Amino acid sequence: MIPSLIDLGAILPELVIVGAACLLLVLDPITPTSKKDLLAWMSLGALLVCVVLTIGDLHHRVLAFSDLVVIDPYAAFWKLLLYLISGLTILLSMTYLKEEKIDLAEYYGFILLSLAGMMIMVSGADLLTIYLGIELMSIALYIMAGFKRFEAKSIESSAKYFILGSFSSGILLYGISLLYGVSGSTKLTDIAQAVNARGFDDPLVLIATMLLIVGFGFKVSAVPFHMWTPDVYQGAPTSVTAFMAVASKAASFAAFLRVLLEGFGGVKPNWQGLILLICLVTIVLGNLVAIVQTNLKRMLAYSSIAHAGYALIGVVVAGSVDNGDPIASRGVSSIMLYLAIYSFMTMGAFAIIGILRRGGLEGEELDDFTGLAKRHKGAAFLMMVFMVSLAGIPPTAGFMGKFYLFMAAVNAGMAWLAIIGLIFAAISAFYYLRVVMVMYMREPSATQEHDTRLAFSPTTSVVLACALAGVVFLGIFPGPLVSVTTSAVLALP
């Protein structure tokens, strides 16, 4: 049981990330201010090394550290996605932090440590490991949300996130402790055995499942555990919001799916109905409340809630059949595809908000986008592409993501769920296209013409180009990504 070098080799990517983060924290004080960018490039280099290391994991499955950690294609897929998101966030932040005058190199350290937490989450085969991964990710995010500490909104965002996040962690832990009582172990495989032996509708298992769903529901911001999302997303620095909205959501979904399907795969009636309910209210509420938002960051927060709702359709699909059924794998792979596509478009939208400056502030109000097409053609066009994709209109990637999810629902015999999703996707087009309308159809006022500018830089262009390429390419040729997600799907026992 004593860990060996083989165990260490299995978690090499995690070690590289943590090592880079620690090195960054140490190097920061001795780096001259003019060369701080080097630290950001160093973290990007670490990410690149990890990409190379992780690609090899796409084809085999290894258990390490007394089966507490699992390195499988499923984890490798999510890790690769998380590297991409973190890389884009770092590139975006290099300009954004300077604009906001919060360019501390520790920021990149926190991104890397948060990423390490997410990597631990997605490859945790044990609830204790997954929980600690969640905490590592969240605590780094709480701090990053409060990075603009001279601004009340940012502090409020950080404090709210911290208090509600700790509360949800408490609920999650309570569920885990009950499961430990049931199975005498925190390993997902042992829990699956104990839960199967107890069978469906055992009260203790039922309560534990509910508590876990509440805990994870908070992390993926599903209604009714979404209350924190708008305030936190609005107050946090935009680059951090992008990171939270995309990376933490993807990692939480990955861990959530693994826990539900590996741990509770035998008692699906216990949770499938509950998830269905959460999925429906999330889609409905997220989309309806987004309509009345005038702050773009807030609107995107509600949109991210709605997108979590769509992704939950995949969980419902996977929960409606036995684990062995191909439909279950289809549900899981459609979530992987959806969240990968969601990452590109959301990242792009937040990048535009981050670089659009009005005076010393960022242009986050819908008003700031009035007549943007007249002033900054390129930015307006990019924003239009991202909005159209978020609305799920072909030929963008957003359409493909929704298409595969809804098809999975139809295949599982839940066409009505797909129809509800479709109706609300149409409703969502209203608020996404309103942004486009404001940009292209309205005349900017004289002050707006004068005040706003774009903080373009080579690094932000790379972010935007990546997001655009993802949205357009995956919209036309989703094939490669689809085949990756189907081959890397969670191996269901």
Next chain:
Amino acid sequence: MDSLIFFYFAGIILVTATLVVALRNPIYSALSLLVMFFHVAGLYVTLHAEFLAAIQIIVYAGAILVLYLFVVMLLNVKREERIHRQSLVAVLLGATLLTEAALLVFQSKGPVFPDATSSGSAGEVTGNTESIGQVLYSTYLFPFEVASLILLVAMVGAVILSKKGLLDQKS
């Protein structure tokens, strides 16, 4: 008998935990939290986890709670809710505890903690502390190290969020 003891501890934990949030004076809240920690430690003792019980008291009651109290007192909560004259009681209690500690130190002959083998949870040959240490550094090494990373993040974060002069140019 066992269940009686359990329900005693569990009941007190519930009551004091409720009091923590129900009491208006933050000092009283902190003190009922202290009582709760002691009873949680008591629960550990009934489960033959003496090491955990000791750690619970040293870390939670000793370190974390004192920190809470410091913060509460430094933040200067409403004046009328401060502690009343208690110096006499404090001196008496302090003196009693001091003599007790002195007696324990100078008069104890055997080990203060129960014999390692007597605690043997689930037929383990090694003692409580040893078995926890062994599990922590072998089977659960990975989560243990992740926990240390969490502490690192929290520490650096506290500095970033509170250090003067880091981002002063704008405030």
